[in-house]
Amino acid sequence: MEYYLVVSTFMMFAGIYGFFTRRNLLAMLISVELILNSVDINFAVFNRYLFPNELEGFFFALFAIGVSAAETAVAIAIIINIYRNIRNIQVKNLNEMKN
Amino acid sequence: MTLQLIVFIVLALFIAVCSVLAVTTSRILRAATYLLFVLFGTAGIYFQLNYSFLGAVQLLIYAGGITVLYVFSILLTSSQGDKAEKLKNGKMIAGAVSTLAGLVICLFVMLKNQFLPSHFVHGELDVRTIGHTLMGMEKYQYVLPFEVISILLLACIVGGILIARKR
Numbered sequence: 001m002e003y004y005l006v007v008s009t010f011m012m013f014a015g016i017y018g019f020f021t022r023r024n025l026l027a028m029l030i031s032v033e034l035i036l037n038s039v040d041i042n043f044a045v046f047n048r049y050l051f052p053n054e055l056e057g058f059f060f061a062l063f064a065i066g067v068s069a070a071e072t073a074v075a076i077a078i079i080i081n082i083y084r085n086i087r088n089i090q091v092k093n094l095n096e097m098k099n
Numbered sequence: 100m101t102l103q104l105i106v107f108i109v110l111a112l113f114i115a116v117c118s119v120l121a122v123t124t125s126r127i128l129r130a131a132t133y134l135l136f137v138l139f140g141t142a143g144i145y146f147q148l149n150y151s152f153l154g155a156v157q158l159l160i161y162a163g164g165i166t167v168l169y170v171f172s173i174l175l176t177s178s179q180g181d182k183a184e185k186l187k188n189g190k191m192i193a194g195a196v197s198t199l200a201g202l203v204i205c206l207f208v209m210l211k212n213q214f215l216p217s218h219f220v221h222g223e224l225d226v227r228t229i230g231h232t233l234m235g236m237e238k239y240q241y242v243l244p245f246e247v248i249s250i251l252l253l254a255c256i257v258g259g260i261l262i263a264r265k266r
C-alpha cells in the first residue's frame with residue numbers, strides 16, 4: 001500500500017513545483033490538476049486497502065473528479081476573458097484588475 | 100514477482116516521469132499532453148485497484164473532457180510566445196529546494212506511520228451497489244451530495260457562459 005502512496009506523493013510535489021515555478025496561467029492550472037489527481041489516488045487506495053467493505057473513499061474520489069471538472073471549466077473561462085482583455089496570460093502582466 | 104507487481108512498477112514509473120515532464124517542459128502544449136499521460140496512468144491505477152467504474156469515470160471526464168478543454172484554450176490563447184519565459188535562477192532553485200524539502204518530510208512521515216492492518220480484497224465492485232449507494236437516502240448513502248454537485252455543475256455552466264461571453 002505504501003508504494004501507491006509514494007507515487008501519489010511524488011505526483012503531488014511535482015504539481016507543487018510546477019505551481020511555484022511556472023509563470024503561465026494555463027501551466028499553473030495544469031499543476032493544480034496534478035495535485036487534485038494525486039489526492040484522488042490517495043482516497044481510492046485508502047478505501048481499497050484499509051476499509052475494503054465500505055465506499056466512502058470511492059465516492060469522495062468520484063465527487064472530487066466532478067468538482068475539479070467544474071473548477072477547470074470556470075478557471076478556463078476566466079483565463080480566456082483575461083486573454084481577451086490584455087492579450088496575454090503571463091502572470092507578470094496581471095497587475096491591474098480594473099478594465 | 101507477480102504480474103500485478105510488474106504492472107504496478109511500470110505504471111508508477113510512467114506516472115512519475117510524465118508528471119515531472121509535465122511541469123518542466125517549456126512548451127505548454129507538450130505539458131498538456133504529458134498531463135493526459137499522467138491521467139491515463141492514474142486510470143490504470145484505478146483499474147488495478149479493481150475500481151473499474153472510477154477508472155472509467157477518470158478516462159471519460161479527465162482524459163476525455165478536461166484535456167480537450169485545455170488543448171482548446173491553449174490553442175486559443177498562446178499566440179506567439181508558446182515558449183515559457185525564463186525564470187530567474189534563484190527563484191527556480193528556491194522552488195526546487197522547498198519542494199524537495201516538503202517531499203522528503205512527507206515521505207518520512209508517511210513511511211514511519213503505522214497504518215491500520217491493510218489487506219487487499221480481490222473482487223470487482225459491482226455497479227448495482229454503486230447505484231444504490233449513490234441514490235439512497237439512508238446512512239452512508241449519497242443522494243444529497245449528488246444533488247448538490249448537480250447544482251454546482253449548473254452554476255458552473257451558467258458562470259462559464261457569463262464570464263466568457265462577448266460583450
